[in-house]
Structure formats: structure tokens, C-alpha cells
Amino acid sequence: MRNDVNRQVRLKARPTGIPQAEHFELVEAAVPEPTEGQVLVRNLYLSVEPAMRGWVSAVANYSEPVPLGAVMRSVAAGRVVQSRHPDYREGELVAGMFGWQDFAAVGTEAIQRKVTESDLPLSAALGVLGLNGFTAYFGLLDIGQPKAGETVVVSTAAGAVGSCVGQIARLEGCRTIGIAGGATKTALCRELFRYDGAIDYRLPDFEAHLAEACGSGVDVYFDNTAGPISDAVLRHLNVGARVVVCGTASIASWDPLPQGPRVERHLLVKRARMQGILVFDYAQRYGEALAALAQWVREGAICYREDILEGIEQAPDAIAGLYRGENLGKRLIRIA
């Protein structure tokens, strides 16, 4: 840890598709001075999210793309080292949009919350007790609306969001089927995340295994992939099914829009619903999700797994690594 410089990972070139290491550069800048109303945060953990692909994309998105030359947008968790805001004190732990850098001078608009659950690891504030957990919570419960006894299918089932979705669905009394890539991840689904079934989408007879595991069909599909995995799941929807569109990990690029089988007939015949979830729409209700998730974690009802990279030097290639499927669990970077 160096206190005199602020190491930053900046966006150097705009990717088409998955951001690779060469789209970023690591630079040293001065540690910023917080202005009145701001705090200076010393980041300890940086998050790595599949959604970052969208944040750097020039294609229409829910937020302005990260400008070229700017610090990469990221959730991070850290410690307040200087405060010019009456609600924050030095030494407090906070999580928020602090970027891929050692230090951030930020106002309250960037701070998601103080991290006060001192019995749980700080890193959890970037995963199961952060946006990933909140996404799972609101996406599944508000949009998926699972009922006890229903079958819930989750893609990227061992991932930061998916693993949480599967376990919440299980707590709701649903039968849970996870889809993941490879034997290690499907074993993790069954053993740690307690899915009733886990299917490897790389198997040639994936859809037959899926159909068998689902038995009477799919009531809720929590979709983190789109692409051929989702095409297969959609063929097994039950009447009244809900599809939560959360991510599109299997689509290399959305510009131009890739082609796939049309979904209208499925939706019509099954009177099914597809709906997108963006966790930021639920910002006013994060407290509700946090309270529920923290309690479940303390009780052991929800387990989580982390994939922690060491050092900010790992950041530039970290998103591409997610899309290569190399992580097991929530990917983080520990920088101090």
C-alpha cells in the first residue's frame, strides 16, 4: 500500500464486445483532496462485474458509458480516511461507486451505504451483501415471483448473482435447477449452493438433461446468459412462467443485435412474461434486501464463494476472465 500516489485503472480504448486487458491502462495520479461535503475513501476491495461490459459500451445502455481516459466505473469497499461530510467519520467502512483506484474523493451520491455488519467480512459488501445480492433478491422475488413448489431455473448458477438466486428460491420452497459450465461449477451448485439439480450447458445433450431435471417444466427462469442456453430453457416454460432477464453473459456483442429464435410464440402460447431487472431501480429498498440477506448469511441459509485477485494490476484482464468463465464465485480485487 502506497499512500502518496493513487493508482488508477483507466479506460484507454472503447471495446466492441468484451473488454480485454488492452482496453485499460494502469496509471499513477495524485491522491485527490475531498471538497466540502465529500469524503476521501481508501479502497480495500474492488468489484469485477459482468455488467461492466455494458458500462464501457458505446451502445445504448442504462447509464452513460465510461468516458475514454476516465477511471473505470466500479463498486468498491473501503475506509473513510478523511471526511468533510458531517454524516461520515474517519475509520468508517463504506461501499459505493468509487472506481478502480486506490483513493476516491466522493460525495454522498456515490456512497451506497456504510458497512456496519462488523461480524461479516467487508468483501461480502461487494457480493452477497451488495449489488449482486440485491439483484438476486429483487429480481427473483419482485419480478420472478416464485411460489412454493414451483421450479426455478438459474443460468450462471454458480456466479455471484445466480448462486444467491438459487438459494433464495430454495428458501422460498422452490425446486431449483442450476445451469453452469463444467463439472467443477455444477458440483459447486449442488454441494455449496444446494441446487436440486445442476446441468452443464457444455454437454452435447444439455437440453435433454435440462428437461429431465425440470420434470414438469419451468415456472421461473432467472436468465444471466441469453443465447442458446436461454433458447433451450424457453422451450420448456410452463403456462404463466416468468423470465427474469438479468444478464446476457453468452452474447459476445450486442452491436449489431445478434439473431436468435423469436420468442413471441413461446410468450403467447404459455402466457409467459419476460422482464428486465436493473438493481439501481431498487435503491430505495436496498435496506430491506440487506437485512434479509445478512440474516440468511449469518444463519448459514445462504452460502457464498469469492474469487479474490490480489493487486490492482489484476484489474485490466479481470472482466475478460469472467467471460472466459475462469472465476469460481464472486470476483473481487483486494488492493490493500
Place this chain on the structure above:
Amino acid sequence: MRNDVNRQVRLKARPTGIPQAEHFELVEAAVPEPTEGQVLVRNLYLSVEPAMRGWVSAVANYSEPVPLGAVMRSVAAGRVVQSRHPDYREGELVAGMFGWQDFAAVGTEAIQRKVTESDLPLSAALGVLGLNGFTAYFGLLDIGQPKAGETVVVSTAAGAVGSCVGQIARLEGCRTIGIAGGATKTALCRELFRYDGAIDYRLPDFEAHLAEACGSGVDVYFDNTAGPISDAVLRHLNVGARVVVCGTASIASWDPLPQGPRVERHLLVKRARMQGILVFDYAQRYGEALAALAQWVREGAICYREDILEGIEQAPDAIAGLYRGENLGKRLIRIA
């Protein structure tokens, strides 16, 4: 009108795609005898629906396909000429699933309702005061959930369902944009159905016209076509938009599933929803829709247009004609 024989249009061959005249045959059968609990109905009007394409398809659907050799399934309106059920008297008008034939001996399961609005034409019971109107009513209000001031786009906007959707949306205080094929239908949209704008999808710069007409984007899209028309509309959804999937008129065949641009990114970025509507799911609430629609028709707040073919001989080619776009308004066949 011949009382001694029952002319029937039967399914002769199973079409792949749009049913054509050669898939049906007109035969003469004996007038059936109603059994205890049944009534004998003399059909006066037969309905012709885009949905009939699905009813004769071997591809998975919401109902069993019409068997080869069976009378074509259809809504019809007629008069009870003999009753062996205590709730029905000779001379009463009824609407229900009576099939493409002169006479039907049916139980209460086939009867949708008695037609008692004697101040309105019987034919309306097959359109605006029947399944078409009910589809518009529940699809728009229950699934589309339009709010005053929002922009509602309707495809096949001059059709039996679409024209009703547009006018209900207008009554709800929405800005309404209709999409139809050709100058005659777009004029009908503007003049009779009072859309705020009507766009001809056959124009080469259709999407630019659509974008201009929608102004700030699309809040509700009532989709009767799927295909390239819908692909264009989806590119202009607003955040929180609702897409009501009601029909797929532009898709010639669903076997195999046709390809199109993937929708997931639209749904995710715009937190939008696509959901299928099947009117039969609302059977318990038809009375609510009928009361509202009949009142609107009486007040002149909802107009409708009919395309009435004369004689059951017209039936075999009537569905194909719908898909050729040759009708203006709800297509019916008057058979007596």
C-alpha cells in the same frame, strides 16, 4: 337457408403455416339432434380469426389442434332453434364455439354467452363485443397497464383487436400510434379509429416515421404481428415499457422457429416487459369487458368496422385472405 342439411367446413389437410382454401372442404351433413342438456343453434354469423392459424397447427399451442376431418373450430353467433337445457329457450341469441357450420348441437361448455344487447347488431358479438373486444380490453388494461399521457403503439391497428385497443387507449388518455399496411388502412386508423398517428409499415422509411410519430418513445406496444414491425418498435421502447404479445400475423410459420434480433438487451436496458395474452384466461371476467365495451359502443366512443363475406362457401379461403391483408375490419361470414 336450407333447413334439411347442415353445411359444414371441415379441415381436410393440415397446413404448415397459413391455412389456405385447399386445406378445407365444404360438405353436407345431417342436422344434429341435441341430447339432454344441449341446445341446437342455427348459426347466423361465423367468425374468421388470425388465431385460427394456430388452431389448425400441429405445433404446440394453447389448445388441441382441430382434428383432420373435423368441423373447423370457430366462434359463431346464432339463434337457439331447439333447447334441451332449462336455461335456454328457443329464439334466444347466443355466441360460442359453434364451428364453421349451419347448425351446432352444443352444451353449455361451448356457449360463451347469450346475446341480449338487442339495440346493437348481432354481428358485434363476434367482434368488438366478443373475443376480439375482450382481448383488446384485458390485453391492454391488464397487461399493458397504460397510464394517461403515455404513448401506446398498436400493430394491425385497423384490425378487429387493434382498432379496439387503440380506442380504449385513447379513452385512457394515451397518445395512440397505429401501424397498418397501406394508405387505406392508415386513413381508417386516423379517421374512424382516431389514432393520433398512423404509420404504413410498407413504407421504406417506416421506422423513421414511427420514431417521429412516437416522439419521446413507446410506453406500451400492443403487438399483433411480431416480425420486422415489432423489431422496429422494440428499438424505441421507453424505460419501463410493456409489450403485450397478442398475435404474430407477420410470421408465416413457427415451425421451425424463425430467427430475429434477440430481445434481451432491450428488455434489460429498458427494464421492459413482454407478456403474452390469451383471452380465454379471462373467461370469468368477460362480463366486465362486455359491459364496458357495449357502453362505449353505444356512446360512439368506440367505433368498429366489419368485413362481411356472404355465404359459407367463402369460409375456406377466408383465413388466408386475412393474412393477405385484404379485409378492412372484423371479418365475418353471414350464412343465413
